[in-house]
Amino acid sequence: MKPEVASYGSWRSPITTDLMTARTIGLGQIALDGEDIYWSELRPSELGRTVVVRQTANHQIQDVIPTPFNVRTRVHEYGGSSFLVVDGTVYFSNFTDQRLYRQDVGSEPQAITPEAAIRYADYVFDRQRQRIICVCEDHTVAEREAVNTVVSIGLEKDSQVQKLVSGNDFYASPRLSPDGSRLAWLTWNHPNMPWDGTQLWVGELKADGSLGNTQQVAGGLDESIFQPEWSPDGKLYFISDRTGWWNIYRWENGDIESLTEMKAEFGLSQWVLSTSTYAFESANRIICTYTQQGSWYLASLDTTTKQLEALATPYTDISSVHAAAGKVVFVGSSPTELRAIAQLNLTNGTLEVLRSASDVTIDAGYLALPQPIEYPTADGKTAYALFYPPKNHDYIAPEGEKPPLIVKSHGGPTAATSSSLSFSIQYWTSRGIAVLDVNYGGSTGYGREYRQRLNGQWGIVDVDDCVSGARYLVEQGKVDGDRLTISGGSAGGYTTLCALTFRNTFKAGASYYGVSDLEALARDTHKFESRYLDGLIGAYPQQRQIYQERSPINFTDRLACPVIFFQGLEDRVVPPNQTEAMVTAMRAKGVPVAYVPFAGEQHGFRQAQNIKRSLEAELYFYSRIFNFELAEPIEPVVIENL
Template sequence: MATFGSWPTPITSELVVRAAAGLGGVSLHGDTVTWAEQRPEEGGRTQLVQRTGDGPAVDVLPAGVNARTAAHEYGGGAWWVAENTVWFVDWADQRLYTVTGQAAPEPVTPEPEVPRGDRWADGRVTTDGRWVLVVREHHPAGGGPAQVVNEIVVLDATGQLAPRVLVSGPDFVSDPRISPDGGRLCWLQWSHPDMPWDGTELCVADLRTTDTGPLVTNAAVVAGRPDTGPGGTGAGESVSEPRWADDGSLWFISDRSDWWNIYRWVPGVDGAEAVVTMDAEIGSPQWVFGQSSYAFLSEGRTVFSSARDGLGFLAIRLADGSVVDLDVPYTSFASIQAEGDRIVFVGASAVTEPSVVSVTVDAEGTITASEILRAPRDLGLSTEWFSRPEPISFPTSGGRTAHALFYPPTNPGVTAEPGELPPLLVFIHGGPTSAARPMLQLGTQYWTSRGFAVVDVNYGGSTGYGRAYRNQLRGQWGVVDVDDCEAAARWLGEQGHVDPTKLCIRGGSAGGYTTLAALAFRDTFAAGASHYGVADLEALATETHKFESRYLDGLIGPYPARRDLYVDRSPIHHVDGFNRPLIVLQGLEDEVVPPNQAEMIVDALRTKGVPVAYVAFEGEQHGFRQAANIRRALDSELSFYAQIFGFELPDAEHIAAVPVQNL
């Protein structure tokens, strides 16, 4: 028997990062599959890996090269493949490069006037290989977010001609896609104060080739609409992931029915028709470029992933419009690609980390072959060690129902003390327009195997439950999210699952803000952990990068017109409400939530005499990527809880005690 929190476990911070690789985008061309691996043990860099046929998987980029774009700060779409050539953005200088085989990378774009001032993403190569249509985010010298320009430009694939602008005017553009016959171009566009999940426009234009590259004419909006009114009213249409089918029709995801479902637009026909409709979310919020939730197979079939009740599913729409679920052992899917009868994707489950998976299907959607191209790590652990997520729904404020994934404490080698209940960690995802992912994450099992219960809350405003649920956070950030996290913790306590005196709350980015708000304005939680969280909403509104610089208009209200709300909901202005211990973890190169916000709240708590710990990380941006820092963050937070609740750590000799002031 052992006290909750002190259970011995092989799931240490060292195991969390050992040989870990976050799997990103996947590309399928013929019998060659390319994927991205973020490697914490290599400084968090992203390597590209290729496998052709039955051959071995080989690294594409030289040591030290990092395929990552800083466009929108969150990146995505940093690489693509055309024929035998890989195009990628190098994190160091943000220039676009090509690499073929084992040759050294060659730069395609010129050096910008400002270091890293031109950031590239989401490119596509014309069928003749001569031109590249790509998103460019230009940062002028001395300019702030208002001076950043996002455009679609055409590049000469040989690098001889200067980039030329094709689409300009909207605040943001993405997804330039060329029709199969080369005669049309589509793209997405939106402008402040909308975020892409509020309202986007899908545009189509004629594409004409000249000696200096393609030109666009006759541009028109074929789907989507901006949100309306100051701060938005929820009346927009969010369109994402446009794809040209071989027959010249244009497919896309839209939430016009409340759920993100799939639609099709045919040139010359007014409007668009629904091709996949269900009370489930197909697709996800466009935080990054290059997402792929569906793909075309042969014989008029389409494979797609969806989310319902907090879990993911994979299915095929057959040519007759019927939908067949695929029998695969995964609950989370990303980067769906297809060609012929073959589907490639990143899949994970409650007991397996992400893998790159290939399956072959017949005409009826039955799987005839399956292969794991990039296996998850061999953790050397029985699945008995893994806590499985249990989707739960619970009552919350305003007569609403909120949702979460609950992970009970799980450890096959320990029996709990009789009558004792576990402490609870309330996990809050970032965004806040995002969702908890139903997959094996050792960062969660690190806690559950030690005797903590975890609840990963999909509060009102999260994705996966339709637009109406997503819109619950409009004007209510710092209210609805806090209500729902409180409700989840209290409900679990009332149901006898957790100790109601040991409720803790933790989160990163937007989740860090919710953590700070819960501690400043409520008294439910005994302690909290803010990972690069927002303490001053006003500072965030005035200092953050272009992509999110008007995000708070919809979440709180227009600034500065509703400055009163920004002050009222900023934890930094309500330090008198803090009386529970807090640990703050912050990257010192964070451009999304600058370090001064963390330091303001820590200084205020030090002065007030509230127990507080502060851990800062050199070389980290918004989120921790380096193995040593990921380990230090986990172990510091565990040490913090051990000191607050007074339990012993079974591996204390391997965990440096984090200094807690005012304890």
């Protein structure tokens, strides 16, 4: 059938918000227990509830955790590693009360820990002493900062909680040696973030279960250690960026030995706990994943010869790697495939998809493939991004028309964008709107030096790279320079607001729970990020002037283009008062502005109705600002001052 001629933005698409929310789930943590495989599923259709699912050896799949339990921890606010499986019994953090529960087969979950303002995460099982070792975050004293420790917890209700390690600001990755005699863990202190500098420690477990003879193995203020793991034969492995790239190392008899020497990242920024990029198939074989130039690869590493051998998969984004004899299970995705739990047979190379994020199949004629681009940015440097041109085989644009562009600035800001299939990107491209997903300076995946470009320069380098990317595409003739927009969430929302306030490249923008007041962020945010800005901006309040100079809320007189704001009203990372102050200022100035708040949402939207509403409202907003007709009816959003 001959394509219909229609303006960019006006194309009808099968990639709807209903498809994205009702039939799409989030896939997260993986655990192996004998022949059974467990994973977590975030379900927008169940008000954002996370469930643990089990696949048995005979391929039967079933939910393990019943309604209304929600498997999610709030340690560091971002959580991660919220459940542990031991011989068919699941131990998990419940989101509502943050207590640790025990779920035996055929029984209702039973709380192990008492009711208190205490959170638990990053579990490991101490079989010898019949206890769980984990990270604990104590919020019981409201007047002080939360206290983080490593503790042990018995397996029954009201069991003793024993403090094992304390005294530092943060802890992560407690890992027990195979014989149960030694414990390894990571720790760091303010103002460092885990990707700045961490320390790897090891201690010996005494007869009473306490720790003794502790020693620092690696790390420091300027070395980031990631994912310590004991091999089956009792050797300690870890990932370090001591050469400028996160590579794999081994500690044995007091000596540290490098196993990979590549300009590649085998680790990543530890926003969530217990992120896994490698696992032991045996004592002599590690299955690992690493990234180069924005793509992830799976490989087999011989721990004796140090030979790295590629393992073929169809995926360009790989995470949550777990292995057992002869197999590896991981989360994989690609530009044409949504995230999936996949199992690779290491003997014959066969790949089996255990669970996909969606059962929806989209015709390739509606999918825009990412085009990796490098482009010049400020100070003669190079920035990286993925460009998605509009794609819908049912339509072509009128001759001579160029598409609008949405520049996406990812969160973190120490994070990275992904090349995997994202309906939230295809939603735009299939309607005729181009997308540039930017890995600005400060992003992970390009080495420590690139990551540190943002040190002291947040609100400058990231903005430069987003602006330069948009201008580069205009110069290449790929997009319409009069219809450039920028959109981002959290830290990406800050980049968005800075670009709209301090530059004149973009004609509109969308801020999802974005930072507008750096001083308020420094004063109000949670412990994990409370000193993050020391590195990104400078010490507060000593360098208060810089905070004021880079806060968009102080310069609304310079903001002359329309913005739509989305905000969760229970957000502790970026409290609603920041967004509301920005909206009030724009309202008073007479600049077109829309505000869409969501009750019950925190930092990032998890409920289907709110994900649907925010995307549709953003599209509606652009249609009004750029005067294009919508192919489908959308509930209007109130745009003041338009």
